[in-house]
Amino acid sequence: xxxxxxxxxxxxxxxxxxxxxxxxxxxxxxxxxxxxxxxxxxxxxxxxxxxxxxxxxxxxxxxxxxxxxxxxxxxxxxxxxxxxxxxxxxxxxxxxxxxxxxxxxxxxxxxxxxxxxx
Numbered sequence: 001x002x003x004x005x006x007x008x009x010x011x012x013x014x015x016x017x018x019x020x021x022x023x024x025x026x027x028x029x030x031x032x033x034x035x036x037x038x039x040x041x042x043x044x045x046x047x048x049x050x051x052x053x054x055x056x057x058x059x060x061x062x063x064x065x066x067x068x069x070x071x072x073x074x075x076x077x078x079x080x081x082x083x084x085x086x087x088x089x090x091x092x093x094x095x096x097x098x099x100x101x102x103x104x105x106x107x108x109x110x111x112x113x114x115x116x117x118x
Contacts, residue, residue, distance in 0.1 A: 011055065019053070067092050 022032040022040070033040040037057055041049040048062035062068070070092055 015053070018057075066096060 018036055021034045022037060025034045026032040031040065032051075038051075038059060040051050041047075041059060043049060048065075048068075049059050050061075050063050052058050052060050052063060
């Protein structure tokens, strides 16, 4: 919706207005929720509720948790590890995609084996 994607049906203008209203509401009240946006819950580490800003905004609990958990294993003292030592998001997404394909492939093999065994 933002960046290099084409502007479909005024998405950029809508998104800009929605974000402006969220920032204004946050500045006024400390809560970015407003009439055109679902309730934006206060963040806490128990639920990790996160607002997904998209054509249909929604709240998700701990989105992309495998990526977040990958960072949990890294000790950080404010300087180390250096940026080049951190896992790249593209690498993590590629790993998750390959893992998904392997699971799908295994499911297909099981289905074929069951079909052949009948």
